Amino acid sequence: MASESGPEQSSGLTEDRIVREIFLKEPPLSSDFVVPPGDDAAVVRVEGDLVATADILVEGVHFDLSYFSPEDLGYRAVAVNLSDLAAMGARPHSCLVSVGMPSLVSEEFVRGLAAGIRDSLEEFGASLAGGDTVRSERVVVSVTALGTLDGKPLTRSGAKEGDxxxxxxxxxxxxxxxxxxxxxxxxxxxxxxxxxxxxxxxxxxxxxxxxxxxxxxxxxxxxxxxxxxxxxxxxxxxxxxxxxxxxxxxxxxxxxxxxxxxxxxxxxxxxxxxxxxxxxxxxxxxxxxxxxxxxxxxxxxxxxxxxxxxxxxxxxxxxxxxxxxxxxxxxxxxxxx
Structure with missing residues (x-):
């Protein structure tokens, strides 16, 4: 379970409410969504190549809630994935965010986490394409980021003598x-x-x-x-x-x-x-x-x-x-x- 410095526990927060707070509160920024989040899956129309990356943050391994606010955690979870897109020269398009949390987490924590996720997405022009929630012993945030590019990607393998x-x-x-x-x-x-x-x-x-x-x-x-x-x-x-x-x-x-x-x-x-x-x-x-x-x-x-x-x-x-x-x-x- 989360430590005392983690999310405060309270009753009345259902999975549907968490989904609405994180995934459905605001429409996608992009007009590329043929079917927006809220259905079984989102449908997106993109031009060019699709670039995909994923990263997972686990409480006690990657962060500690004694000094990470839920807003900072949400922001960071998205930002580290967008950094991978940046390294490929891709333009951020959207993210899938899956969250695991102890049962009975507070609504305040969920709202803060969702706000941080949205802040990071909006700052870099990406949309929330959907995700999932699950009960877990620790807070876990997993993000898959999708980007687009219309030419040759940047990679690790092109360095030459004299560069x-x-x-x-x-x-x-x-x-x-x-x-x-x-x-x-x-x-x-x-x-x-x-x-x-x-x-x-x-x-x-x-x-x-x-x-x-x-x-x-x-x-x-x-x-x-x-x-x-x-x-x-x-x-x-x-x-x-x-x-x-x-x-x-x-x-x-x-x-x-x-x-x-x-x-x-x-x-x-x-x-x-x-x-x-x-x-x-x-x-x-x-x-x-x-x-x-x-x-x-x-x-x-x-x-x-x-x-x-x-x-x-x-x-x-x-x-x-x-x-x-x-x-x-x-x-x-x-x-x-």
Whole structure:
């Protein structure tokens, strides 16, 4: 059952009321729905290729209701899926949301969860296509996100020797935010930004679309599992190696936040994960176009090499990657809950 800090229990909340609150309260944003949610299934007419992804959040594994509000949980559950669509260069279309909750959860919790789901969908132009509810011992939110694209998708496997390596924003901030949340530390504006980065990540949808539509990126991934792990996935899929210098990411703000959280700033930066930034490679002839045409700030952190493997440095000084990675989340390894 949920902990005392989880959803308060009360009577009178039926499955039909939950379905109405989450799935049927507002009509879909898109006019593509031939049959909207409310029937046995929704019917959607789309143009181009359909892109599908899914992610599941489990209480006690991915989040703790002692510091996650139902609104933040609903928002995050959708946002992390839209981040996968962004990494493919897809335009968000709709989501299917399935929710498991302990029996007799409060109506306030359900309303908050539904509000967070709708906020995230509306912010990025997606609709709710339906879903399901079930009784469970813990709160579980499973989202399947659907997107569309009319050309070649971005993938992990296109990086080539000489390509520049870029990231769309800071690395390690979400992990530091999670440590602040679990430790109950209060502080100033920077601490609040780190907390928000963990609770309400922002999928880089507009950037992903620009990278694909303007054929700027040769490969792309979102940083759900940490800079080193996700970059390694690009390198392995592309059959190449890389040299990176993380000095542009290790600014004074990150150092101070990491110190306050009691974590090595390099560990947070390299292995923290859940930042949901876009990590991508760009051919040399496209780098000027990237900086000229993409409105969002991006950071160059390295170059793709022909020789397999990953070498890391800080301001030109080599760093050892061996024995690291304790911050990275692993579902079925030692790091998994």
């Amino acid at each position: 520049g390596i870029y990231i769309s924003g800071p690395a390690g901030l979400s992990h530091i935010g999670m440590l602040f949340l679990t430790g109950g530390t209060s502080g100033g504006e920077d601490l609040e930004e780190a907390r928000r980065k963990h609770l309400r990540p922002v999928p880089r949808v507009a950037l992903g679309l620009a990278l694909r539509e303007r054929e700027i990126a040769s490969s792309c991934i979102d940083t759900s599992d940490g800079l080193v792990r996700d970059l390694t996935r690009i390198l392995e899929a592309s059959g190449v190696g890389a040299s990176i210098d993380v000095a542009p990411l290790l600014d004074e703000r990150l150092r101070k936040l990491a110190q306050a959280a009691g974590v090595d700033p390099l560990d947070a930066l390299l292995y923290g994960g859940e930042d949901f930034e876009l990590l991508f490679t760009v051919p040399p002839e496209k780098e000027k176009e990237l900086l000229r045409s993409v409105g969002e700030e991006v950071i160059r952190i390295g170059i793709v090499r022909a020789e397999r493997g990953l070498s890391d440095s800080l301001g030109g000084e080599p760093l050892s990657l061996s024995g690291k990675g304790k911050s990275s989340f692993e579902h079925f390894g030692e790091g998994g809950a």
